[in-house]
Amino acid sequence: MTLIHIKINGESVTVAAHSSVAAALAGRPNRLSVGETAPRAAFCGMGVCFECRVTIDGQSQQRACQVLVREGMEILCDA
Amino acid sequence: MRELATELAIVGAGPAGLAAAEIALRHGMPVCLIDDNPAPGGQIWRGGQAGAAMAGHPKLRLLTATRVVAAPAPNCLLLESADGASQLSYHRLLLANGARERLLPFPGWTLPGVTGAGGLQALVKSGLDVRGKKVIIAGSGPLLLATALSLKAAGAQVIQLAEQASLASVSRFALHLWHWPGKLTQALMLGWQLQQVPYAMNTHVRAALGNDRLQAVRLRRGDEEIELACDWLAVGYGLLPNLELARALGCKTHHGVVEVDHVMRTSRRDVFAAGELTGIGGVDKAQLEGRIAGLLIIGEYDRAVALAKRRRRWLRFAAALEQHFSLQPAIAQLASADTVVCRCEDVRFGRLAKCGSWREAKLHTRCGMGPCQGRLCGAACETLFGWQNAGSRPPVFPARLDTLAGNPSTAEVT
Amino acid sequence: MNRHCEVLIIGAGIVGCALAESLARNGLAVTILEAGVIGGGCTAAGMGHLVALDGSPAEWALSLAGVQRWQVRAHALPAAAEYRECGTLWLASSAAEMNEAERKAALYTNYGVSCQLLTAEALYQHEPELAPGLAGGLLVQDEAVMYPPAACQWLLERAQAMGAQLLRGRAQRLEQDGVRLEDGRCLRARQIVVAAGNQSRQLLPELPLQPRKGQLVITERYPGKIHHQLVELGYLQSAHGNAGESVAFNVQPRATGQLLIGSSRQFADTGLADEIDWPLLQKMLARAFHYLPGLRSLQAIRTWAGFRPATPDKLPLLGPLAGHPGVWLATGHEGLGVTTALSSAELLSSLMIGLPPSIDPRPFDPNRFSNANTPICPHALEDALT
Numbered sequence: 078m079t080l081i082h083i084k085i086n087g088e089s090v091t092v093a094a095h096s097s098v099a100a101a102l103a104g105r106p107n108r109l110s111v112g113e114t115a116p117r118a119a120f121c122g123m124g125v126c127f128e129c130r131v132t133i134d135g136q137s138q139q140r141a142c143q144v145l146v147r148e149g150m151e152i153l154c155d156a
Numbered sequence: 157m158r159e160l161a162t163e164l165a166i167v168g169a170g171p172a173g174l175a176a177a178e179i180a181l182r183h184g185m186p187v188c189l190i191d192d193n194p195a196p197g198g199q200i201w202r203g204g205q206a207g208a209a210m211a212g213h214p215k216l217r218l219l220t221a222t223r224v225v226a227a228p229a230p231n232c233l234l235l236e237s238a239d240g241a242s243q244l245s246y247h248r249l250l251l252a253n254g255a256r257e258r259l260l261p262f263p264g265w266t267l268p269g270v271t272g273a274g275g276l277q278a279l280v281k282s283g284l285d286v287r288g289k290k291v292i293i294a295g296s297g298p299l300l301l302a303t304a305l306s307l308k309a310a311g312a313q314v315i316q317l318a319e320q321a322s323l324a325s326v327s328r329f330a331l332h333l334w335h336w337p338g339k340l341t342q343a344l345m346l347g348w349q350l351q352q353v354p355y356a357m358n359t360h361v362r363a364a365l366g367n368d369r370l371q372a373v374r375l376r377r378g379d380e381e382i383e384l385a386c387d388w389l390a391v392g393y394g395l396l397p398n399l400e401l402a403r404a405l406g407c408k409t410h411h412g413v414v415e416v417d418h419v420m421r422t423s424r425r426d427v428f429a430a431g432e433l434t435g436i437g438g439v440d441k442a443q444l445e446g447r448i449a450g451l452l453i454i455g456e457y458d459r460a461v462a463l464a465k466r467r468r469r470w471l472r473f474a475a476a477l478e479q480h481f482s483l484q485p486a487i488a489q490l491a492s493a494d495t496v497v498c499r500c501e502d503v504r505f506g507r508l509a510k511c512g513s514w515r516e517a518k519l520h521t522r523c524g525m526g527p528c529q530g531r532l533c534g535a536a537c538e539t540l541f542g543w544q545n546a547g548s549r550p551p552v553f554p555a556r557l558d559t560l561a562g563n564p565s566t567a568e569v570t
Numbered sequence: 571m572n573r574h575c576e577v578l579i580i581g582a583g584i585v586g587c588a589l590a591e592s593l594a595r596n597g598l599a600v601t602i603l604e605a606g607v608i609g610g611g612c613t614a615a616g617m618g619h620l621v622a623l624d625g626s627p628a629e630w631a632l633s634l635a636g637v638q639r640w641q642v643r644a645h646a647l648p649a650a651a652e653y654r655e656c657g658t659l660w661l662a663s664s665a666a667e668m669n670e671a672e673r674k675a676a677l678y679t680n681y682g683v684s685c686q687l688l689t690a691e692a693l694y695q696h697e698p699e700l701a702p703g704l705a706g707g708l709l710v711q712d713e714a715v716m717y718p719p720a721a722c723q724w725l726l727e728r729a730q731a732m733g734a735q736l737l738r739g740r741a742q743r744l745e746q747d748g749v750r751l752e753d754g755r756c757l758r759a760r761q762i763v764v765a766a767g768n769q770s771r772q773l774l775p776e777l778p779l780q781p782r783k784g785q786l787v788i789t790e791r792y793p794g795k796i797h798h799q800l801v802e803l804g805y806l807q808s809a810h811g812n813a814g815e816s817v818a819f820n821v822q823p824r825a826t827g828q829l830l831i832g833s834s835r836q837f838a839d840t841g842l843a844d845e846i847d848w849p850l851l852q853k854m855l856a857r858a859f860h861y862l863p864g865l866r867s868l869q870a871i872r873t874w875a876g877f878r879p880a881t882p883d884k885l886p887l888l889g890p891l892a893g894h895p896g897v898w899l900a901t902g903h904e905g906l907g908v909t910t911a912l913s914s915a916e917l918l919s920s921l922m923i924g925l926p927p928s929i930d931p932r933p934f935d936p937n938r939f940s941n942a943n944t945p946i947c948p949h950a951l952e953d954a955l956t
Contacts, residue, residue: 097194103281112501113502115266119275126259126499126531138554395805515606515607520650525871556868560787
């Protein structure tokens with residue numbers, strides 16, 4: 078299995094190639110909700126609900142479930 | 157912005173879109189195949205090798221991880237991907253952009269660790285590690301079984317499968333399956349492979365429990381309630397067609413599906429629809445409809461009509477699905493006053509219950525005003541309150557402002 | 571069913587609700603008729619910028635009074651009204667526009683409104699995201715933005731607390747001393763106020779109203795990106811010109827952190843179809859990028875179109891309608907209905923009750939475009955003007 082090295086909030090993580098960013102996040106909260114600032118994580122898994130939004134390589138508002146990991150990718154969560 | 161042109165644009169590279177693309181390419185027709193997902197295959201073949209045979213075909217332009225954001229002019233789509241924006245002009249358009257899950261609110265459903273049923277399956281197919289994790293799968297419909305199988309294959313421990321429909325209803329559905337032998341075989345295989353998984357009918361999730369993450373699930377089975385500790389809860393109440401793009405194009409919809417004639421023509425000239433968009437019926441119906449549309453588009457009208465005759469039995473299957481897995485009234489009453497219904501804007505059930513329509517809810521509570529554009533809460537409100545959600549405003553998906561601003565510069569032709 | 575009331579207001583938009591509140595406070599028995607969502611028409615479609623505009627002396631008087639009335643009541647508004655005193659920052663892109671900023675500054679100062687002329691350097695300190703090359707600006711500190719449907723709902727609830735009644739139904743036609751509803755009911759009232767925005771013409775086809783379409787774009791949340799309502803000084807030419815189509819740079823920081831981007835104007839000859847006109851939207855966005863290049867990479871969530879009820883001279887129709895005894899108008903506010911809701915309500919309720927209005931009502935006389943000009947409310951008027 079090919080492994081890919083990425084960073085999540087500055088922390089080095091190794092994941093299988095062809096994983097999505099949401100899979101790499103493995104259920105960890107990626108943002109805080111707007112009203113109550115409660116933790117949220119990937120929910121629909123198919124690009125519909127926008128719960129899994131993260132900043133990827135400086136681009137904000139990316140849906141983690143629809144983006145595949147790339148070597149050296151830097152992911153920032155808000156939660 | 158790139159300017160692209162093609163003969164046939166297909167939105168959605170799932171079973172329907174791929175089937176149509178194959179026919180068109182074999183005929184020598186240039187095809188542009190667009191999909192929001194990172195690879196072709198749709199939800200059902202996510203993470204697999206679908207479409208591999210077609211990849212590299214000289215007449216195919218495959219645009220994955222690409223969203224259709226608007227239809228700014230006749231026979232023209234505005235697309236966005238990580239590489240930027242493009243404007244695609246086409247002669248014919250096939251909509252095959254499938255379905256999403258019906259996801260309904262219940263207390264605790266916003267906790268990390270709670271996902272859709274197909275949602276968790278999609279995450280696992282995308283590489284989520286669930287080895288040794290305790291999973292509960294709940295909701296309604298055959299997709300729950302497919303999810304359970306994926307989870308089991310990935311090393312998860314599926315400790316409970318909960319179907320809200322009654323045993324009588326599910327049994328009647330199973331008894332009808334002999335009409336569709338392929339489906340029967342599939343069901344028997346599933347049953348065999350899932351024989352160690354407790355499968356309870358007439359059972360639904362009352363609440364997900366936990367502070368910052370899911371810890372346990374409260375299930376209601378008939379009159380009794382039980383709590384089970386788990387790592388993941390996957391809940392989905394069947395599928396709903398993704399109608400946003402069809403509506404943006406002005407295609408007529410009826411009872412939540414895109415209206416098509418017997419050969420998959422929508423109410424709009426040059427626009428066709430196939431697959432889950434025309435009614436939730438699964439992969440066989442989708443592939444068949446993709447082929448019918450493909451044949452019609454390459455001018456093989458008679459062959460399309462001949463094939464269309466086989467569509468009826470899959471329409472009956474779709475109707476059986478809808479009938480036997482219809483929601484019990486309790487499912488629409490799970491949310492309490494402080495349950496969040498609109499996850500984007502944190503709008504709670506209690507505030508929505510005071511509104512009289514979807515539009516009033518939008519204007520006076522912000523429900524549906526977030527980035528999902530009402531995809532989840534609009535469908536939830538339809539189930540909870542009976543509100544009709546006639547459609548959303550452009551863009552079809554949130555998009556960069558410079559994508560919307562357009563200004564095509566370079567031209568490429570497929 | 572027959573219902574009797576002293577005043578029947580047709581339309582629960584922000585103007586109708588403000589009027590209901592004003593009349594109810596004066597002890598009148600008010601009924602307000604609405605078929606759709608409260609504040610769901612023009613009130614919901616606009617930006618919610620509370621701004622004084624000086625296209626004409628009358629517009630200045632009504633809009634300045636409107637801004638000031640909202641300021642006084644801001645503390646009482648519910649949080650959902652998202653009132654935010656972000657100020658208006660008028661942007662000058664040339665020396666000529668800087669002269670215009672100076673002229674405006676003198677006007678504000680003359681009326682005791684605090685404002686501040688900004689050099690280019692000061693402008694970029696206030697708004698670092700602005701494109702380089704601007705000449706300066708004029709900051710009007712006390713102006714605000716808000717979310718009009720929530721403010722409208724609040725006004726309605728205030729009116730209801732003072733006895734006003736909300737009635738659900740759609741007016742079909744005006745009759746002698748009353749209104750016939752689509753469902754056949756007839757409502758009797760001594761006075762009827764048509765405050766139905768563009769739909770007023772369905773009741774009174776002769777009204778000099780023309781829908782003027784506008785389009786807006788709203789983004790995801792980007793708190794702190796900009797701090798003031800930014801408007802190019804060329805905005806007035808767009809708002810007051812009679813060009814078939816025009817765009818002007820106008821961006822607003824919402825209380826949510828979202829950016830609301832305008833503005834466009836076009837006369838809607840094709841009825842009230844609210845589809846997006848893409849070429850015009852794209853022109854509007856190009857204009858916005860010209861002033862705020864950082865907008866390009868932001869995510870847009872939604873676009874929409876609405877229709878301003880426009881009159882030929884850009885002033886609302888406020889007052890009694892000649893030839894229709896007992897019928898009053900409160901419509902035609904173009905893009906200033908939210909700003910001037912409270913001042914319009916105050917003006918019209920004064921006329922209706924027979925109190926001296928604090929603003930000269932003559933420029934708003936609904937009959938001003940016809941030759942058969944009939945004098946209005948003589949007793950109140952003379953008090954006001956002497």
